[in-house]
Amino acid sequence: MIEFDVRQEEGGTVVAPRGRLTMVSARSFRETVTEVVERDGGTVVVDMSGTTFVDSSGLGALVACLKTARQAGGDLRIAAPTEQVTMVLGLTNLDRVLRPRDTVEEALVG
Amino acid sequence: MAETAHRVLDADVEPQSLEAVHDLLEDWWTEVGAVPMRTRFGFETAVVEIAGNVVEHTRRLDGTPGRRFRLTLSADERTLSARFEDNGLPVQVDLSEVSMAPVDDEDGRGLALALAALDRLDHSVVDGKNVWELECGRG
Numbered sequence: 075m076i077e078f079d080v081r082q083e084e085g086g087t088v089v090a091p092r093g094r095l096t097m098v099s100a101r102s103f104r105e106t107v108t109e110v111v112e113r114d115g116g117t118v119v120v121d122m123s124g125t126t127f128v129d130s131s132g133l134g135a136l137v138a139c140l141k142t143a144r145q146a147g148g149d150l151r152i153a154a155p156t157e158q159v160t161m162v163l164g165l166t167n168l169d170r171v172l173r174p175r176d177t178v179e180e181a182l183v184g
Numbered sequence: 185m186a187e188t189a190h191r192v193l194d195a196d197v198e199p200q201s202l203e204a205v206h207d208l209l210e211d212w213w214t215e216v217g218a219v220p221m222r223t224r225f226g227f228e229t230a231v232v233e234i235a236g237n238v239v240e241h242t243r244r245l246d247g248t249p250g251r252r253f254r255l256t257l258s259a260d261e262r263t264l265s266a267r268f269e270d271n272g273l274p275v276q277v278d279l280s281e282v283s284m285a286p287v288d289d290e291d292g293r294g295l296a297l298a299l300a301a302l303d304r305l306d307h308s309v310v311d312g313k314n315v316w317e318l319e320c321g322r323g
Contacts, residue, residue, distance in 0.1 A: 094206060097236045098199050127206070129232050130293040138290050153310070158225040165300045171287045 075099075078106045081177075085182035086148075092124035095132030095156030103132070108140040109148070116148045119181040122174075123154035128162055136172060155183035189259040191217035197242045197270060205235045205255060210249040216259045223264070223323035227303030231255070231266050233294040234305075234316050240294075242272040261322075275314055277307040300303040 076093035087110050095103055110118055121137070122128075128136075136152070143150040152174040155163065163169040175181040191212045195201040198219055209228050213219075219227075235255065242251050253270035282299060285292030304319040 088209065094203075096202055097239065098202050099233060127228070127232070129236060130231065130291065130297055131236060133293055134290040137288065141288075157221055158229065160226050161222065162297060165297055166284060166293050175195055 076102070078103065080106065080110060082114065083119075083178075083182055086119050087114045088119045088120035088121050088178055088182075090124055094127040094129075095125055095135065096127065096129045097131040098164050100131040100135040104135045104138055104142075108142055110164050111139075111143050111146045113162065115146055116152045117184075118148065119178055120150065121154060122152055122156060122159050123178075125159055126156060128159050129184050130166075133162065133166060133168060137168070140172065150161065151175060151181040153178045185197065186304045188217065188222050188261065189257070193255045195253060195255075197239055197253050197272060200240055201239070201253075202232060205232060208255065208257065212257045212259075216264070219264070220323040222314060223320065227266075227318075227320050230298040230301040230305070230318055230320075231257075233298040234266070234268055234318060237294055237298075238268055238270050238272070238314070238316070241275050242270065245275065246273050259322075264320050264322060266316075266318040268314070268318075269310075270314045271312075274309040274312060275307075279305060298306055 076091055079090040081088050140146040140150040152172045155174045189212055191208050193208045195204050238253050251272045253268055258265045259266045282295045284296040302318055302320045305319045308315050
């Protein structure tokens with residue numbers, strides 16, 4: 075199961091998926107981020123410190139959300155990925171485009 | 185070689201069953217014993233990707249109610265293994281054609297991720313059932 079915490083910070087909006095981002099939850103993650111982009115614009119930081127597992131559907135959702143954010147003139151950045159998330163980002167080369175930052179603060183700065 | 189951990193799940197072919205797959209894995213790991221984190225995450229990722237593939241293919245090709253799958257997890261001193269059997273329509277899979285999707289694509293990563301994480305991944309059709317076999321060393 076998953077929950078999404080959304081909070082506004084100076085420099086952007088932070089979305090924190092808590093739980094597993096998989097085929098079961100990928101759609102609601104996309105909807106949450108799309109809503110944030112439409113409402114706030116600018117930078118979206120996905121705080122993955124509480125995201126215990128990501129599968130290919132979750133990765134697809136991250137790529138889609140990156141496109142959505144950029145099309146709106148903003149950006150999407152990943153912060154504090156857990157070990158499994160770091161591994162799959164590396165195996166899929168998505169770490170090159172999603173370029174994870176160590177902390178949310180770092181991601182908000184750019 | 186003596187088996188040290190064995191678990192079986194019978195479930196409907198639907199996305200929510202992925203949660204049951206995760207729960208089964210969590211329970212299984214408690215009995216499997218020490219495995220390097222990367223091996224554990226890799227194997228877990230591969231199992232969830234194949235479960236997702238079974239769900240996705242059945243939904244796309246079929247949609248008939250009553251489709252079920254069985255997942256068997258087993259481990260011995262050297263190897264971690266998983267086997268999926270489903271009663272969906274037989275599918276043709278050529279794993280030699282699988283490659284990682286370009287970074288801009290939103291799908292096409294599941295089987296490539298599973299292959300990258302495992303030592304062996306096979307798909308066959310046995311008695312009209314799709315059978316996936318997954319294996320990797322304990323590291």
